[in-house]
Amino acid sequence: MPNSCRRFGCLGLIIFLTAGCEIDPRALLSHPDVDKRVRESLNLLNSPPSFPDDTIRFAVFGDLHIGKPAGCYWQDFLIVACSLRLNFFCVAGDLTDHGTDAEFDSVANLFLQTGLTYFVTLGNHDLYRHNSWEYYKERFGPSCYAQKINNRLKLIFLDTGEGRLGAVQFNWLEQELTTPPARTIIITHFPLYDDQTPTIFRLSSNAERAKLQSLMQQFNVFAICSGHIHGFRHYQLGGINHFTIGTMNRALDFGKPGFLLFTCLP
Template sequence: MTRILQLTDTHVVCPPNKVSGVLDTLTLFEDAITKIEQDLEKLGHVDAIIVTGDITDHGDVESYDAFNSVIRRLGIPYFVIPGNHDLRSSMHHCFENLTPATSDEINWVKHFPDLDIIGLDTVIPGQGGGRLSPTALAFLEHALTRHPDKPALIAMHHPPFASGIQFMDAIGLEGADEMAEILEKSPRDVRVICGHLHNSIVATIGGATVLSSPATASSFLTDHRSDAPVGFTQDPGGYMLHEWNKGFRSTYLPLASSGQLYPF
C-alpha cells in the first residue's frame, strides 16, 4: 500500500506580512501541521507528501525557507509543484532536484513500489490562469507509457475542469482537452489531484477521477451565481489522504478540531 498526503495553497508569507492584509498564513500553516501531526497517530504510516502549488503568496525565498522549516516537522519526504503564486527561480533555489536543468518547467515523476506519482507544471508566469504546455503534455504522455501496469497519481495545481466558481474558472486551465485525450489512451489506472480552488470538488477527465483539495490558507465558497462575490473566507480548510491498495481511495481530512466523540 502507498499512502500520500496532499497539501495545497499554503500561500506562506513571513510576518509581519499578511495575505490580503488579513491572513497570517505562516501561523495557519504551522497550525495545520500541528493538526496533521495529531491525525498521523490515527492514520498510520504515510509514504510522502505532495504540495500542489501556491506554496508561497509572492514566490520569495524567505517564505519558501519558512515553509520548509515547518513541513519538515512531519519527518515525511515531500514533493512540490508550482502554482500561479509561485516563482520557479525561487523554488529551484529552495528545493533540491526538482527537474532537469534543461527544462524551465517543474515536471517530475516519483516511483513507489506499487504507484507512480507524476507532477505537472501548469504555470504561465505572471498570470493567474494555467496551461498544460506542449512540454508538459509530452512529459505526461511519456511518463504514462512507462510501467503501463502500475497505477499513476497525477498532481497539478490548476484543475482540469470547470468548478462553477466563476472568478476561479476565469483563471482556469488551458490544455485540459489534450490531457483528456492522453488519459483516454493510457491503460493505467489514474487519479488526478489538484489545488487552486481552495475547495473540495470531484470531477472526471479522460475517464479518470480528479479531485481538488481544500487549502490550508483560506476557503472559497461554492457559489455558482454569475454575480457571486469574489473573495475568501477564513473557514478552516483541510487536506487529503490518497491511498493505493488494489484501487484508489481518497479521504478528505478537515483542519478544524474534532468535536466530542460519543460512543454508540
C-alpha cells in the same frame, strides 16, 4: 474608439487581479516560461525514495500560502498526519503567498521538521517574484517530474504555475504515460475543469484541457489532483477521477479545509 475601450478594459482586469496580491504586475511576466522551467526540471536529478512493501498511505493538499497573515492549518495537519502514520505527503502548489526567498525558506523548514518524505510542485503564487523560480528550485528541485512508488504507483507532477502546460511538458508527459505501473495519479496546481467557476480558476487553454483529458483516458490514469480553487470538488470524467483539493490556508477558502488521503495496498 471601441478598440481603445477594449484595450483599456483588459488593462483594468490585469490590475484588478494582481492588486489584491500585493505584487508588482510586471513580475508575472518576468519569470522563465513553462517550457524553460520544464527543460530545467528534467535535467535535475530526482532520487527515488524507498518505502515498505506493505500498505502505503499518503496525503495530498495544496495552497498553504505561507506568508499570508491569516495563517494556515499546518499544525492541524501535523497532528492528523501522525495519527494516520503517513509515509509521505504531496503539495499541489502555492506553497508561498508571494514567492519570496524568505517564504520558501519557511516552507522548507516546516517540511523538514516533519521527518516525512514529501513531493511538491509549484503554483501561480510561487512565481510572483522575478527570482521565484530560482528560489523554488534551490529548495525543492524540479516542478515537473515523475515519482515511482515501489513499482505499484506512479505520481506525475506537472508544472501549471502560469495556467498552462506547454509543448515540452506535453511531449514528456506522453512518454511517461506509456510505461505506467498499476496506478498513475497526476498532481498539479490548476484544475482542468470546474463547473462552478469556469474562468481564471482552471487551465487557460481549451486545447490543452482537451488534450490532457484525452491522454489520461488513453493511458488509464486513475486520478488527477489539483488545487488553486480553495475548495473541494470530485467528479468523474471519461473514467478519470478529478479531485480539486481544499485549501490549507485560513483565508480565501470556498469550502472546508482538508486534504486527500490515499491508501495503496500491496
